[in-house]
Amino acid sequence: MEIIIVGAGKLGYKLAEAFAIEDNNVVMVDIKSSALDRADSQLDVLTVKGNGAQLSLLSSLKAGSKDLLVAVTSSDEANILIASTAKRLGCKKVAARVRNPEYSNQIDFVKKEMNIDYIANPEQETAKEISKYLIKGKALHMEDFAEGRVVMTEFRAKNLPLAKNTVLKDLDLPSQMLIAAIQRDGGIIIPHGDTIIKESDLVYIIGEKKTVNNYCIECGKPSIKRGAKKVMILGGGKAGYYLAKNLIKSGVQVKIVERSEERCRYLAEELPAALIIHGDGTDNHLLREENIGETDALVSLTGSDEENLLVALLAKKHGVEKVIAKVSRPNYVPIIEQLGIDVAINPVLIIASEILRYTQGGRVAALSLLLGGEAEVIEIITQENSSIVGKPLKALNLPKGLIVGAVVKNGDVIIPDGNTVIGPDQRLIIFILQSEVKILKKLFYKTRGGIFGELWDNYKGLRDPSSI
Amino acid sequence: MNFGIIIKVLGTLLLFESIVLIGPLGISLYYGESPYPFLYTIVILMLSGGAMSTFSGHSKKMQAREALGIVTFGWILVSFFGALPFIFSGTIPNFVDAFFETVSGLTTTGATILVEIEGLPKGILFWRSLTHWLGGMGILVLTLAILPALGVGAFRIFKAESPGPMSDKLVPKVKDTAKILYTAYLGMTILQIVLLYLGEMNLYESMVHTFGTVGTGGFSTKDGSIGDYQSSYTLWVITFFMIAAGVNFALYYNLWKGKWRSLFKNSELRLYLSIIVVAGLLITTNLLVTTYYDGFFETLKQAFFQTASITTTTGYGTADFDQWPAFSKAVLFLLMFVGGSAGSTGGGIKIARLLILGLVIRREVLRLLHPQAYLPVTLNGKAVSSNIVHAVTGFFFLYMLIIGFGTLLISLEGVGLVTAVSSVAATLGNIGPGFELVGPTQNYSQFSAPSKMLFSLLMLFGRLELFTVFLFFIPSFWKGK
Numbered sequence: 001m002e003i004i005i006v007g008a009g010k011l012g013y014k015l016a017e018a019f020a021i022e023d024n025n026v027v028m029v030d031i032k033s034s035a036l037d038r039a040d041s042q043l044d045v046l047t048v049k050g051n052g053a054q055l056s057l058l059s060s061l062k063a064g065s066k067d068l069l070v071a072v073t074s075s076d077e078a079n080i081l082i083a084s085t086a087k088r089l090g091c092k093k094v095a096a097r098v099r100n101p102e103y104s105n106q107i108d109f110v111k112k113e114m115n116i117d118y119i120a121n122p123e124q125e126t127a128k129e130i131s132k133y134l135i136k137g138k139a140l141h142m143e144d145f146a147e148g149r150v151v152m153t154e155f156r157a158k159n160l161p162l163a164k165n166t167v168l169k170d171l172d173l174p175s176q177m178l179i180a181a182i183q184r185d186g187g188i189i190i191p192h193g194d195t196i197i198k199e200s201d202l203v204y205i206i207g208e209k210k211t212v213n214n215y216c217i218e219c220g221k222p223s224i225k226r227g228a229k230k231v232m233i234l235g236g237g238k239a240g241y242y243l244a245k246n247l248i249k250s251g252v253q254v255k256i257v258e259r260s261e262e263r264c265r266y267l268a269e270e271l272p273a274a275l276i277i278h279g280d281g282t283d284n285h286l287l288r289e290e291n292i293g294e295t296d297a298l299v300s301l302t303g304s305d306e307e308n309l310l311v312a313l314l315a316k317k318h319g320v321e322k323v324i325a326k327v328s329r330p331n332y333v334p335i336i337e338q339l340g341i342d343v344a345i346n347p348v349l350i351i352a353s354e355i356l357r358y359t360q361g362g363r364v365a366a367l368s369l370l371l372g373g374e375a376e377v378i379e380i381i382t383q384e385n386s387s388i389v390g391k392p393l394k395a396l397n398l399p400k401g402l403i404v405g406a407v408v409k410n411g412d413v414i415i416p417d418g419n420t421v422i423g424p425d426q427r428l429i430i431f432i433l434q435s436e437v438k439i440l441k442k443l444f445y446k447t448r449g450g451i452f453g454e455l456w457d458n459y460k461g462l463r464d465p466s467s468i
Numbered sequence: 469m470n471f472g473i474i475i476k477v478l479g480t481l482l483l484f485e486s487i488v489l490i491g492p493l494g495i496s497l498y499y500g501e502s503p504y505p506f507l508y509t510i511v512i513l514m515l516s517g518g519a520m521s522t523f524s525g526h527s528k529k530m531q532a533r534e535a536l537g538i539v540t541f542g543w544i545l546v547s548f549f550g551a552l553p554f555i556f557s558g559t560i561p562n563f564v565d566a567f568f569e570t571v572s573g574l575t576t577t578g579a580t581i582l583v584e585i586e587g588l589p590k591g592i593l594f595w596r597s598l599t600h601w602l603g604g605m606g607i608l609v610l611t612l613a614i615l616p617a618l619g620v621g622a623f624r625i626f627k628a629e630s631p632g633p634m635s636d637k638l639v640p641k642v643k644d645t646a647k648i649l650y651t652a653y654l655g656m657t658i659l660q661i662v663l664l665y666l667g668e669m670n671l672y673e674s675m676v677h678t679f680g681t682v683g684t685g686g687f688s689t690k691d692g693s694i695g696d697y698q699s700s701y702t703l704w705v706i707t708f709f710m711i712a713a714g715v716n717f718a719l720y721y722n723l724w725k726g727k728w729r730s731l732f733k734n735s736e737l738r739l740y741l742s743i744i745v746v747a748g749l750l751i752t753t754n755l756l757v758t759t760y761y762d763g764f765f766e767t768l769k770q771a772f773f774q775t776a777s778i779t780t781t782t783g784y785g786t787a788d789f790d791q792w793p794a795f796s797k798a799v800l801f802l803l804m805f806v807g808g809s810a811g812s813t814g815g816g817i818k819i820a821r822l823l824i825l826g827l828v829i830r831r832e833v834l835r836l837l838h839p840q841a842y843l844p845v846t847l848n849g850k851a852v853s854s855n856i857v858h859a860v861t862g863f864f865f866l867y868m869l870i871i872g873f874g875t876l877l878i879s880l881e882g883v884g885l886v887t888a889v890s891s892v893a894a895t896l897g898n899i900g901p902g903f904e905l906v907g908p909t910q911n912y913s914q915f916s917a918p919s920k921m922l923f924s925l926l927m928l929f930g931r932l933e934l935f936t937v938f939l940f941f942i943p944s945f946w947k948g949k
Contacts, residue, residue, distance in 0.1 A: 020640070025639060025640040025641060025644070033853065041532075041623070041624070044622065044623060044642055045640050046637050046640040046643055076495050
């Protein structure tokens with residue numbers, strides 16, 4: 001695919017990283033050269049300095065013949081303008097990030113009238129995820145696949161019936177689920193039968209919905225509990241606003257602690273049902289005064305990752321049951337588990353998953369990024385001529401970084417083993433490390449193999465003027 | 469440092485070299501010469517390359533450190549193994565000499581230690597010139613274009629190997645950029661082979677001289693270099709392609725894309741062509757005044773051939789310019805410090821750097837008049853980032869420093885100052901011939917082994933643009949600090 005990404009911030013970078021790994025040509029546009037320099041040295045993309053809303057720039061980049069343009073600059077208005085302009089120029093699909101709550105009611109209008117295919121709102125998506133977790137007690141990062149028949153969830157290994165040095169194959173798991181991956185020391189391991197599971201691990205389980213749910217209850221996963229009634233939100237920014245609105249709608253008592261007086265006034269006007277507190281959320285005294293020990297959940301959504309993490313730790317100390325911290329940069333992902341915070345939520349990752357899923361089109365039914373984007377869970381529908389079809393899995397020489405977690409065949413969920421043969425028109429839920437994503441193309445499209453295939457593809461690439 | 473990944477990539481590079489050697493092997497078989505020098509080398513390369521490519525790093529990530537290591541080690545290793553056919557065939561029995569010759573080939577210098585070329589095996593001479601072609605656009609870039617992508621680190625390799633102060637990708641993927649550059653390079657090569665073949669050269673000679681021209685190298689199959697071909701047609705074809713090879717190859721891509729207007733606006737190209745025209749006319753006038761050659765056209769032809777040859781750092785000779793009048797020699801000497809354009813196959817300091825340096829001087833003068841003025845250095849209408857300006861000034865100083873120290877060391881041989889300075893400038897600038905003892909009719913065989921190693925190092929320094937190789941002399945590069 002030919003892709004333009006306007007805005008090289010956190011989300012732009014993450015998207016470029018995810019796109020460039022596959023066989024896509026990515027051009028990044030930004031006004032600031034410092035943002036581009038980072039992308040230039042870390043990613044295989046072309047960077048162009050300039051204002052993405054400028055018509056001459058867009059046409060010089062041949063935006064009209066591109067497959068996708070994603071506008072993720074810091075300004076909502078600019079994003080709408082850029083996406084709409086690109087669409088008029090003939091770009092096949094355009095997406096824009098719009099996060100101002102004041103525009104949230106007019107998204108459908110904007111989509112239709114401005115001709116934008118997809119509007120992404122990271123804060124709203126984040127708030128949705130958090131409120132699902134807080135209200136329904138549903139596990140965060142519990143992802144539905146195959147129209148809800150298959151789920152994937154995270155699970156703390158200490159909740160499993162572990163003896164010392166338990167290896168995976170000795171673990172007594174129900175037959176309708178499997179452990180697809182283990183998160184350990186900030187990295188992801190794809191386990192095999194002899195992998196030893198440690199108490200400190202976080203395991204990813206894929207399986208049939210009911211089985212997984214029952215298993216979770218059996219092992220007493222702490223997140224399956226009653227919904228929260230009193231929630232304190234630190235930081236009344238966009239995400240905080242969306243979350244408060246969602247929670248209030250479900251009858252939850254909401255307290256918002258916000259530092260800026262002006263913002264407090266705005267929140268008080270817009271959210272009359274919430275209690276707005278003007279103060280510093282990191283102030284221990286203030287937290288105690290506001291009865292932090294009595295709240296069911298604390299969600300820290302300020303603009304600073306460090307502050308969010310530290311406040312979350314503080315809240316744990318005060319005995320708050322559920323603590324959620326927003327962490328937007330991938331820098332701290334490896335240490336979060338060690339901090340013992342229940343949930344760190346990354347809006348960038350959530351929205352990057354959404355955009356990726358949207359752009360992959362029909363074949364990919366669902367996709368979600370895990371652990372700072374190091375791994376993906378992806379749902380793919382097989383076709384007649386996919387090279388994964390017709391052979392037992394063990395004969396395919398699948399790389400170590402890929403595991404087929406579940407197969408859905410005529411509505412039945414099958415957990416595959418080495419002898420499973422995959423047929424056409426089945427849904428596969430695949431867990432794959434980012435470094436191996438390229439293999440997906442090989443497995444699901446027919447291509448010539450080996451070095452001559454590569455040369456042939458290159459040759460074709462040379463002849464095709466659009467690829468140059 | 470992630471040595472695993474370095475060794476793995478270097479192994480792939482050696483395997484690639486073994487495939488390339490099939491070309492000269494075919495030539496030697498065709499001419500009924502002994503194929504064993506190449507067969508042995510191919511087997512050695514296959515074995516060592518194969519063994520090395522089984523290595524794997526502790527991670528796939530390649531940082532700047534690893535990429536720079538790959539480039540410098542890669543060039544040294546390819547030169548080392550590339551010297552083997554010369555040794556096995558007995559053409560150059562001494563290892564230091566063979567290494568010098570290969571480095572000179574790969575870095576497109578064209579300096580030789582061979583006293584007599586005619587009569588040597590054709591396969592060996594073909595390989596000698598083929599190294600020019602490989603080194604011209606960069607052997608690692610070629611590897612990037614053909615072999616499966618190395619991932620993100622590829623851009624760093626590309627940056628470290630392609631000449632010029634700034635290297636930009638033409639298209640998003642490094643692999644595709646490398647492919648475009650090599651397509652242009654290959655197209656130019658084929659065109660020149662055909663044009664030379666239409667003249668007095670046979671196919672073999674056409675190929676060898678084309679490799680020497682488009683790679684801006686300068687190895688020939690004749691003792692008298694291009695001087696042995698007397699038709700004006702051949703001379704002008706080679707002059708044209710020398711100049712064409714000294715142009716930034718990205719411009720050919722623009723041309724192909726129909727953006728020919730950007731060519732006229734390119735200040736580097738304009739300066740490059742102006743330098744050649746002005747220097748060529750100055751030498752022509754000087755030669756005419758002293759009536760060195762008979763007739764205007766003969767003078768013009770010789771003057772422009774030599775100007776193009778030295779400016780683009782090719783180093784082909786048609787005349788013993790060491791015998792030319794002093795003024796012409798002075799012009800040629802100055803041209804030795806110019807070099808081709810950034811992103812071309814030429815060596816030297818590069819026009820883009822000189823342009824930036826000139827603009828810095830202009831800025832400093834203006835600053836005296838307007839101390840508060842904000843004066844960016846602008847190239848092609850775009851401000852050059854101050855990092856690049858600093859890198860360019862640093863590069864220029866380091867270049868002069870190396871010439872100074874090199875001269876000091878070479879003068880230990882007891883050669884004249886002109887020989888010492890011009891030999892160092894000719895090897896560091898990847899030109900080949902200098903003046904007096906290293907003049908166009910002379911060669912580098914009279915120097916001692918340590919001096920030849922120094923020249924080899926200087927050639928690598930020049931080709932990889934100083935900093936890359938210089939890094940290897942900094943202890944913290946090794947300690948991973």
